[in-house]
Amino acid sequence: MAGRCRVCGAPAYARLEYANLQLCRDDFVRFFERRVERTVERYGMFERGSRVAVAVSGGKDSVALLHSLWKLRGKLGVELVAITIDLGIAGHSDRYVPLARRVCERLGVPCRVVDLRGEYGFSVDELRGLRRPVCSLCGAVKRYVLNREARELGAHVLATGHNLDDFLAALLQAYIRGDLRALAKLRPYLPPEGKLVARAKPLVETPERDTKLYVEALGLEHVTWKCPYSSGASSFEYKRVLDLLELEHPSVKFQMLRSFLERIQPLISVRSRASSHALSVASPARALFASFAE
Ligand code: SF4
Secondary structure, three states: OOOEOOOOOOEOOEEEHHHOEEEOHHHHHHHHHHHHHHHHHHOOOOOOOOEEEEEOOOOHHHHHHHHHHHHHHHHHOOEEEEEEEEOOOOOOHHHHHHHHHHHHHHHOOOEEEEEHHHHHOOOHHHHOOOOOOHHHHHHHHHHHHHHHHHHHOOOOEEEOOOOHHHHHHHHHHHHHHOOHHHHHHOOOEEOOEOOEOEEEOOOOOOOHHHHHHHHHHOOOOOOOOOOOOHHHOOHHHHHHHHHHHHHHOOOHHHHHHHHHHHHHHHHHOOOHHHHHOOOOOOOOHHHHHHHHOO
């Protein structure tokens, strides 16, 4: 890539159009981790001393999340445990489960592997042919299992690798469906409620492309193939639309996030606790870089 790192002048590794910024490999990795740290702090995701359960599927997002939190664990004062679900998808589970185990082992993070077939009596492959799309059912199953396992592991928070693009795709989907309930719950951090463990999305301010650059920069092993059911997932279409918008209007994704969280979401939120969490995302990439380069 032509161009030089804005921080040190070394050859650029990443060009971040949304911030009009080029960074070398090392400075990009620092930028990425600093943003995760700031996101955790901005939304009050973890308290010091918390046990954080990280959902690890082996995909680039969950691997980037686990790795960055592992590097930040001392600063944040948290203990990490990982949860991987063997969904029982032929030709997929037998590859990503061992990979997720290896990723955790390398970092020394304890990994609870949940065998859906053995422990819950069914696999995702067996959900085919039901009325709802497989991905929709699989998503519901994962939410249930992750919450239950996180609770049993004594975790205070369940952290997932949902990135900025995932968040906005869910936003578009809920908006198009007029699903106010989904919009009200769409937040970077949801506090604990009844039997629900608190849920956090520390990559919510991180574009999907950046998680790919991060795992590649560090040579982190991650899933590079697709789940056989992924072609039916509507989120891919929403992400394509978002990418087209971003191409014409760099940083529009951050603007969407900010507008939603600051202006729209509070109005439709049905949970009074929403106001107890800082929702400001007034200083996205540029401001982050300013503080990062100090
Ligand atoms: Fe489950 Fe669909 Fe994701 Fe495959 S692509 S793991 S079926 S949600």
